[in-house]
Amino acid sequence: MKSYIRGKHILAVDDEEDILETIEDILDEARIDRARDYETASEKIKKTRYDLVILDIMGVNGLQLLEEATERNIPAVMLTAHAVNPETLMESIRKGAISYLPKETLADLDEFLESLLGAHERGEPSWKLLFEKLGDYFNERFGEDWKEKDKAFWSDFSRTYQVGKGIQQRLAKDERLRSMGV
Template sequence: MADPKAHLNGKRILAVDDEADILETIEDILDMADVEVARDYASASEKIRTGRYDLAILDIMGVNGLALLDEAVAKGIPTVMLTAHAVNPDTLMSSIRKGAISYLPKETLAELDDLLEELLAAQAAGKPPWKLLFDRLGGYFDERFGPDWKAKDKNFWSDFSRTWEVGRGIQERLKHDKRIIDKGI
């Protein structure tokens, strides 16, 4: 029987949040992985610069998560944004533009292992993790932001929907992927 958490087992994950209880919950939920934590921007930035991680999970508020996202993407670390206070269309779009592989509301924390497993499996199979996110949580975003929340930025969302696999965020990650850089692409 296949391991149900095969894409998370043994992974080195950096979790960054200014709330200790959130970090403890992440560590408990992701007990099949090697989770390191940071509670502030400076220590998280240092860990990103000096460590090797298979995944980063970043809060947005309180730790300057969008700046950390830039740093993680530059190091080729797949990054998931996890937030409560910054759940809004603008930070969602910023996360996409900056190269995050997903954007999860903290309300989904209890499902974090399942969501990450699916996202990492999709990414490993060459499937767009953002499509999976919207398939799973599109109703949540519609309820939270209103049914026509994409209308304000319809050109962005139209382009994004057409180019799941070649979005700017993916292009940004590819610029830092040593497997591609080494090939001269």
């Protein structure tokens, strides 16, 4: 079976050293660069072409780093413990993240990333995959009717899975698509 992680160059950003060590251990087939603060991560995103960035939200200004990664056409996965809430999830979608994972799922990071990167490479909606895998988790965490508050957003999201300017910007910069006249 093809590995979508093997050989990838990934930037992991988190202010907690133990989380970075865990990511490195779990993603041992990839080449991992690390950053523990916004400034270091921002500099690395500007200077290096990564296949993926994994961004904590709190403590490292992860949503700003998400914008910077999206501008450089680098897929980003948000990984958070303290910012697991519907508002941050929606903001991650709007700003172009390909996924949003609670740190509670860290032990399964390699499996999630294999599925997500595979879907992303095939042009399939990575968000649909996330909600198929973690929909029950979000319902338990946020309450069964958590999408009702922002019904228009979620209705549009469910209908199209083409969400936010971030994804559109990233697609516009994708050489494979531009060469096809898209």
